[in-house]
Amino acid sequence: MKLTPLKSNMTEIEIGDKTILFSYKTPVAYHQAGVGYAKTNKYWSVTTSKHINQWLKMNGFDASRGDQLKEVNQEELDNLVK
Numbered sequence: 001m002k003l004t005p006l007k008s009n010m011t012e013i014e015i016g017d018k019t020i021l022f023s024y025k026t027p028v029a030y031h032q033a034g035v036g037y038a039k040t041n042k043y044w045s046v047t048t049s050k051h052i053n054q055w056l057k058m059n060g061f062d063a064s065r066g067d068q069l070k071e072v073n074q075e076e077l078d079n080l081v082k
Helices: 046-058 074-080
Strands: 002-007 010-015 018-023 026-032 036-040 069-072
Touching: 002 046, 010 046, 018 046, 018 074, 026 046, 026 074, 036 046, 036 074, 069 074
Parallel strands: 036 069
Antiparallel strands: 002 010, 010 018, 018 026, 026 036
């Protein structure tokens, strides 16, 4: 497991083949090698939405070139870190 603080209240954790984004203390998005990106379908706040978008951009996600972003239930993200 690797913990990387990115910005204030924005952190990512690598667990196996997944990199999970935390906004404050909540997992809100992840990338899985060979599978792609997913984000929560729950709206938390403007700041958390910005964290997700910044993280996607930092990691090279680009919807204009066909990258897919799957929306998942918050429970799925919570279960990744239990």
